[in-house]
Amino acid sequence: MEILKVEHLCKTYGSGETAVRALDDVSFTVPEGQFLAIIGPSGSGKSTLLHMLGGVDRPTSGRVYVNDTDIYALNETNLAIFRRRQMGLIYQFYNLIPVLNVEENINLPLLLDGQKIDRSHFDELIRILGLGDRLGHLPNQLSGGQQQRVSIGRALANNPAIVLADEPTGNLDSKNSEDIVSLLKMFNRNYRQTLIIITHDEKIALQADRIIAIEDGSIAKDEVIRQ
Ligand SMILES: Nc1ncnc2c1ncn2[C@@H]1O[C@H](COP(=O)(O)OP(=O)(O)OP(=O)(O)O)[C@@H](O)[C@H]1O
Numbered sequence: 001m002e003i004l005k006v007e008h009l010c011k012t013y014g015s016g017e018t019a020v021r022a023l024d025d026v027s028f029t030v031p032e033g034q035f036l037a038i039i040g041p042s043g044s045g046k047s048t049l050l051h052m053l054g055g056v057d058r059p060t061s062g063r064v065y066v067n068d069t070d071i072y073a074l075n076e077t078n079l080a081i082f083r084r085r086q087m088g089l090i091y092q093f094y095n096l097i098p099v100l101n102v103e104e105n106i107n108l109p110l111l112l113d114g115q116k117i118d119r120s121h122f123d124e125l126i127r128i129l130g131l132g133d134r135l136g137h138l139p140n141q142l143s144g145g146q147q148q149r150v151s152i153g154r155a156l157a158n159n160p161a162i163v164l165a166d167e168p169t170g171n172l173d174s175k176n177s178e179d180i181v182s183l184l185k186m187f188n189r190n191y192r193q194t195l196i197i198i199t200h201d202e203k204i205a206l207q208a209d210r211i212i213a214i215e216d217g218s219i220a221k222d223e224v225i226r227q
């Protein structure tokens with residue numbers, strides 16, 4: 001089943017002479033549970049695409065369907081709720097809240113959404129992420145790899161349908177990168193979470209089920225590696 005459908009997506013930043021067409025008529029579908037890598041040169045539109053998929057920023061034109069919901073037909077409030085419940089976003093620089101500890105950072109999206117914390121899900125997440133002895137630590141008391149694991153925990157706390165990661169290992173050494181990718185793959189397989197990762201790292205891209213290459217705001221190549 002298709003979990004994501006993108007139709008004729010265009011995004012232009014600014015207007016007039018300074019307008020930048022970051023996405024130019026992008027269409028594709030993603031089956032549920034797929035691990036998709038998005039590659040392409042700097043400035044080609046990868047992050048822009050991920051933001052459009054994640055309900056973070058509205059496209060100039062075109063549509064994004066998640067589980068048949070036309071997400072940009074939703075009003076701002078419903079789009080925010082949809083984003084919190086269905087999407088897990090992971091960034092290169094973690095974006096943790098500095099004054100909140102590990103446990104608070106991970107549970108923040110649930111609290112913002114007025115949801116009860118599912119203690120057994122939280123405990124399992126913490127065990128898998130290996131953060132059990134760091135729950136009371138603040139982000140600046142953690143290593144880069146640990147901070148990224150916290151941001152994965154935050155993205156997965158609500159069991160999202162789709163996990164979107166923008167160069168999640170771009171700031172990590174190779175050992176930590178491998179650990180982070182293994183974790184994301186494990187969640188992708190065991191929980192059937194659809195996983196979309198932007199990466200410059202060929203070793204990571206080659207672990208995906210499919211690679212989409214973006215160039216100048218368009219799909220230059222779309223290759224299924226494994227079913
Ligand atoms: N908020 C913005 N306002 C204006 N232009 C923007 C904005 N965000 C991105 N752009 C432009 O849109 C184009 C695509 O940017 P995007 O961030 O999607 O690229 P990218 O493929 O993620 O690059 P990188 O690999 O360097 O992260 C670039 O030319 C960029 O300068």
Ligand SMILES: [Mg+2]
Nearest residue numbers: 046047048166
């Ligand atoms: Mg980017």
